[in-house]
Amino acid sequence: MAEQSRNDARSDLVTAGQVDEGLKLCARYGVHPALLFMEQVGVPRRVALRVLCSPEHFRQRDRRRQPRPVR
Known part of the structure; x- marks a missing residue:
C-alpha cells in the first residue's frame, strides 16, 4: 500500500x-x-480504523487545497 503523504x-x-x-x-x-457512524456514512473502514485507532496517522486539521511547497 502506498503511504499517504502529509503533503x-x-x-x-x-x-x-x-x-x-x-x-x-x-x-x-x-x-x-x-x-459505526463512519461506516454508515461511507467512510472506508480502513480509513476509519486508522483514524480512530492510530491517531499518529491521521491529519491534524490540515485541509490544504494545494500541497506544501517542497523546500
Whole structure:
C-alpha cells in the first residue's frame, strides 16, 4: 500500500467532514459508536480504523487545497 503523504491536499471535503464528526463521537461516546457512524456514512473502514485507532496517522486539521511547497 502506498503511504499517504502529509503533503497531499485533502481533496474529499465531504469525507473529511464525516471523519471530523466521527472523531467528535469518539471523544464523547467511544471508538465503537464512532466506527459505526463512519461506516454508515461511507467512510472506508480502513480509513476509519486508522483514524480512530492510530491517531499518529491521521491529519491534524490540515485541509490544504494545494500541497506544501517542497523546500
